[in-house]
Amino acid sequence: MQGKFITIDGVEGAGKSTQIDFIRGYLADRGIDIVLTREPGGTQIGEKIRELLLNADANMHAETELLLMFAARNEHIHTKILPALAQGKWVLSDRFTDATYAYQGGGRGLDNKRIKQLERWVLQDFTPDMTMLLDVPVEIGMQRIASRAKDRIEQENLDFFQRVRNAYIARSEQHPERIKLIDASQSAKNTSNKIQAILSDL
Ligand code: TMP
Numbered sequence: 001m002q003g004k005f006i007t008i009d010g011v012e013g014a015g016k017s018t019q020i021d022f023i024r025g026y027l028a029d030r031g032i033d034i035v036l037t038r039e040p041g042g043t044q045i046g047e048k049i050r051e052l053l054l055n056a057d058a059n060m061h062a063e064t065e066l067l068l069m070f071a072a073r074n075e076h077i078h079t080k081i082l083p084a085l086a087q088g089k090w091v092l093s094d095r096f097t098d099a100t101y102a103y104q105g106g107g108r109g110l111d112n113k114r115i116k117q118l119e120r121w122v123l124q125d126f127t128p129d130m131t132m133l134l135d136v137p138v139e140i141g142m143q144r145i146a147s148r149a150k151d152r153i154e155q156e157n158l159d160f161f162q163r164v165r166n167a168y169i170a171r172s173e174q175h176p177e178r179i180k181l182i183d184a185s186q187s188a189k190n191t192s193n194k195i196q197a198i199l200s201d202l
Contacts, residue, residue, distance in 0.1 A: 001088050002086065002088065003084065003085045003087070003088050003089045003090045003091060004085075004090045004091075004129045004130070004184050004202070005037050005081060005085055005090075005091050005093070005095040005128045005129050006023075006034075006090065006091070006092045006093070006129060006130050006131070006132070006202075007092070007093045007094075007095065007098070007128040007130075007131045008020060008023070008092065008093070008094055008095070008129060008130070008131070008132045008133075008134065009095050009096065009098045009102070009131060009132070009133050009134070009166055009168065010133055010134035010135060010136070010168065011102075011134075011135070011136060011138060011141045011161055011168065011183065012141050012142065012145050012154055012161065013136060013140065013141030013142060013143070013144035013145040014134035014135065014136050014141055014184045015134060015136075015144070015184050015188055015191060016095075018035065018092075018188045018191075018192075019132070019184075019188070019191055019195055020092065020094055021190060022188075022192045022195060022196075023092060023199065024036060024092070024193060026118045026195075026196060026199055027090065027199070029146050031036055033089070033090070034089070034090040034091065034092045035063065035080070035084045035089050035090070035091045035092070036092055036094075037076070037080060037081070037091060037092070037093050037094070038093060038094035038095060039069075039072065039073060039076060039093060039094070039096055039099065040053050040054075040068070040069055040072040040073075040095075041072065041076075041093040042072075042076045042080055042081075042082075042137075043072075043075045043076055043079050043080055045072070045075045046072040046073075046075050046076050049068050049071060049072040049075075050072065051070075052068060053065060053068055053069070053152070053153075054151035054152050054153065055092060055152060056150065056151055056152045056155060058152070060152070061146075062104065062108040062109075062110055063110065063114075065104060065108070066100065066104045066108075066110055066114070066115065067118075067120070068105065069099075069100050070100070070118045070119075070121075070122050072191065073096075073097065073122055073123075074122045075143050076093075077122070077123065077126065078134055081093070082126075086101065093128075096128060096131070097119055097123065097127075098131060098133070098168065100115055100119075101115055101163075101167055101168075101171050102164045102167040102168045102171065103153065103164055105167055106163040106164050106165075106166060106167025106168070106170075107156065107160045107161070107163050107164045107167070109163075127178065127179065129178075129202075130178060130180065130198075131175075131178055131179045131180065132180050132182055132195060132198065133168055133172050133179050133180065133182060134182050134184035134191065135165070135168065135169065135181055135182060135183055135184060135185075136159055136183075136184050136185045137165075137185060138161040138162050138165055139158070140185055141161070142158065142161065169181065172197060181200050182194050182198075189196065
């Protein structure tokens with residue numbers, strides 16, 4: 001049987017890492033081992049591309065950024081995600097294509113049609129079975145990551161992240177069946193409870 005592909009996404013400081021630990025534990029308790037992965041990255045080549053993308057010392061043209069996100073994604077789906085699903089494993093990816101619509105589309109202002117073209121080329125009709133979108137107001141997210149060293153994208157300003165957040169919310173409205181919008185502005189426990197309710201439905 002084909003496994004399930006779940007993705008988790010959201011603005012900076014939404015608490016993805018904590019919730020990924022929770023999801024992994026919750027599914028393990030029910031006998032489901034998941035393959036944990038992330039974007040950009042998740043493969044040897046993908047992690048190298050990630051270094052290029054997030055290197056805080058170098059500027060990058062917005063369309064180069066978009067193409068590199070999809071180059072990493074191409075490697076990711078063909079060499080890791082699809083083979084794992086075909087073996088019946090569940091895969092949980094920390095970010096996926098929704099992040100491209102949010103960051104490169106919303107944040108950088110690139111045309112969604114361009115993103116859609118690349119999505120069709122690289123993914124054809126492949127989409128996650130379910131996406132958990134952790135939503136927090138940008139100011140709260142930024143406060144949560146204030147003490148961290150910032151990578152190239154995290155160094156953007158509040159307006160950029162506001163556009164990212166708006167684009168994520170718009171995506172959840174366009175794909176209400178797949179994308180579960182989760183208010184992650186309260187405690188981590190509160191968010192985990194919401195995720196648990198969603199997972200038990202799945
Ligand atoms: P992370 O903070 O979840 O490790 O993700 C790395 C950064 O990459 C984050 O700032 C969001 C950004 N990103 C994009 O801009 N577009 C994408 O398609 C993906 C997957 C991530």
